[in-house]
Structure formats: C-alpha cells, structure tokens
Amino acid sequence: MKLLTVVGARPQFIKAAAMTRVLRVAGDAFQNVMVHTGQHYDDSMSAVFFRELGIPEPDINLGIADLGHGAMTGRMLERLEECFMRVRPDRVLVYGDTNSTLAAALAAVKLAIPVGHVEAGLRSGNMRMPEEINRILTDRVSTWLFCPNGAAADTLRREGIVDGVHVVGDILYDVVLHERARVLKEVPLNRWEVENRRYLLASVHRQENTDSEPRLESILSALRVLARDMPVVLPLHPRTHRILEERNALSLLDGLRVTGPLSYLEVHRLMMSARAVLTDSGGMQKEAFYHRVPCLTLRDETEWSETLELGWNRLCGADHERILAAWAHIDSLPRIDGAQPYGDGEAAVRILDLLKAAP
Structure with a gap:
C-alpha cells in the first residue's frame, strides 16, 4: 500500500x-x-x-x-x-x-x-x-x-x-511519551541559566495576536511585568520577530529572555520544568498538560476544552490585566491529576x- x-x-x-x-x-x-x-x-x-x-x-x-x-x-x-x-x-x-x-x-x-x-x-x-x-x-x-x-x-x-x-x-502524546526520558538525559536545564520551577515559558505566534498591534503589545507588556518576579523565556517565532522589526517595536521584548526558535527537545526541556506556560499555541497547551505544568492560554477560546475542565489551563485572551490576574490565581483552580482524555x-x-x- x-x-x-x-x-x-x-x-x-x-x-x-x-x-x-x-x-x-x-x-x-x-x-x-x-x-x-x-x-x-x-x-x-x-x-x-x-x-x-x-x-x-x-x-x-x-x-x-x-x-x-x-x-x-x-x-x-x-x-x-x-x-x-x-x-x-x-x-x-x-x-x-x-x-x-x-x-x-x-x-x-x-x-x-x-x-x-x-x-x-x-x-x-x-x-x-x-x-x-x-x-x-x-x-x-x-x-x-x-x-x-x-x-x-x-x-x-x-x-x-x-x-x-x-x-x-x-498522536502528540505518542511523541511526548517516547521522547520524555531522552529530553531529560540530553538537554540540561542550565543551558538557559534558569532553575527548576522558577521561570516561565512563553510563546506568541498566532495571526490573531501578531497581526493586531494592540493585542501583541498587551501580551508582551504582561510578560514584562511577570519578568520582574521570575525569568520569562520567550523562544521568538520568526513571524513575531519580523512583525516587531517591521513596526520598529523590538524594544517590547526588553526584560524577557528571548531566544531564537528552539528544537523539539529544547522546548520540551523548558516546558517540563517551568512554573507555568503562557502560549497561544494549541500544541503547547496539550504538551503542558501532559507534563502537568499549568498553562495560561493567550487566546479567547481553545480547541482543547478538556485542559480547562481538568484545571490545568486558563483562558486569558490578550488582555494585560486578565493575564496578570490569571497568574495571580494560578493555583486557585482544583486540578485533576490522573485524568488522561487523549x-x-x-x-x-x-x-x-x-x-x-x-x-
């Protein structure tokens, strides 16, 4: 065949x-x-x-x-x-x-x-x-x-x-299970000069966020506030980088630990040990759930409603205040640890x- x-x-x-x-x-x-x-x-x-x-x-x-x-x-x-x-x-x-x-x-x-x-x-x-x-x-x-x-x-x-x-x-869960041990073995966390559970991992690339100047500025503003308390690692998507460069707005990244795009193993090493993940990526919402890391989703809706129902994900949209409020109450939702809907x-x-x- x-x-x-x-x-x-x-x-x-x-x-x-x-x-x-x-x-x-x-x-x-x-x-x-x-x-x-x-x-x-x-x-x-x-x-x-x-x-x-x-x-x-x-x-x-x-x-x-x-x-x-x-x-x-x-x-x-x-x-x-x-x-x-x-x-x-x-x-x-x-x-x-x-x-x-x-x-x-x-x-x-x-x-x-x-x-x-x-x-x-x-x-x-x-x-x-x-x-x-x-x-x-x-x-x-x-x-x-x-x-x-x-x-x-x-x-x-x-x-x-x-x-x-x-x-x-x-099918993404297949890959996470297969690669988890390899990630821990091959990718040291100190590569990014961060400590276990004492940093945040962020990603922003969705068209609805990057093409809207107010939404992107609001998200990055909230990330800069969070970075005052603990490092915020932001692997910068080429699309987001290009848009900020075109708008002459790269200064919006000041205070964040910006990296270039990372490999699969590197992203997962950072995700596994983060205090929380902030993302507009559908895949990262699930992957954070698989690693049992709280997720704040920078969108107004999600395809992965089970992660919300089980307490591991919260919708924040692109609003600066909503993002900070969700972070302030990151541990307030009861989380169901053993469920595996995928x-x-x-x-x-x-x-x-x-x-x-x-x-």
Missing part, C-alpha cells in the same frame, strides 16, 4: 515522527512517500525537527512559503495535484489545520484518493482563525477522521459526520491499523 504523507509546518513534523516509527515496524506492508510543502522552511523551523526526531528527509519538497493564505493554498493545491498524479498513492494522510492540510485534502479528494485526517473534529468556534476554516473543510472531505478524543468525535456527530470517525487518541500513546498504531484494514 502506498501512503503519501503531507507535512508543512513544525507541529506536523512532530506528529509525523510518531507515524514514522510505526511505519518502520510495518516494514514492506507500506510504502511511505513524504511531501513537504515548504510552509515552514528554514532550519530552525523545519530541518532540525527531521534530524532530531529521526524523520527521513522528505521525498519531495515543494518549497512554497512566504505567501498570503489564498496564494499559498492555491499554489500548494496546484503542485500537490501534480505530485499525486505522478506518485499515485493509495491514501493521503494529513495532519492538523494548516494551509498544507487543506490544500492536500482538496487535491487528493478531487483525484478520488481517500484522505485520512489526523486531529479531526477539533473546533475553537472562532471562524476568524484560518486554522478553523482549514480544519472544518478538511473534515468535510476526509474518508478517515482520526479524532484525538471523544469530544472531537461528538463534535463531528453534531455536524452530521458519522462515517469514518475513529477516536484514536492524540489516549494511551498508541494513536499512530491505531491510525495505521485502520488505514491498513480499509479496502
């Missing part, structure tokens, strides 16, 4: 690592062709993850990046269609909610190639998010909808989608079994 996997952004590389491991075990049962759209293309956002997580180099790299949403998705759709016609895969596997996800799903379904969507059924309820549009449309055209939890499957059911829906668990770390095995069993 020929499986073609499409990736384009950093979170997808991480998820592809879990599939790569089970595909190696499957041996000759699958021929896996990996296509990188190029959406994240520089070494710090792409190649380092392939090296660090043992993912084979992509068989095809389309090199499509630095375009607006419409132009990027359209260019990817055109090039992926050509690629699919040449490779002729039996199945196409996509991850998450990026432009690469949507373009691959549309290109495949128009050629009558069945699509498997990993992380199906997630919804934030915010149609201003490009990711929300991407995930909804991808779910509509997918043959297999691989849900990370029961809530995602329930969402699809309410939308009238019941065929091909499978609760497999969160499976047992075997999502990739289940996905491959389902793809293999289908006619």
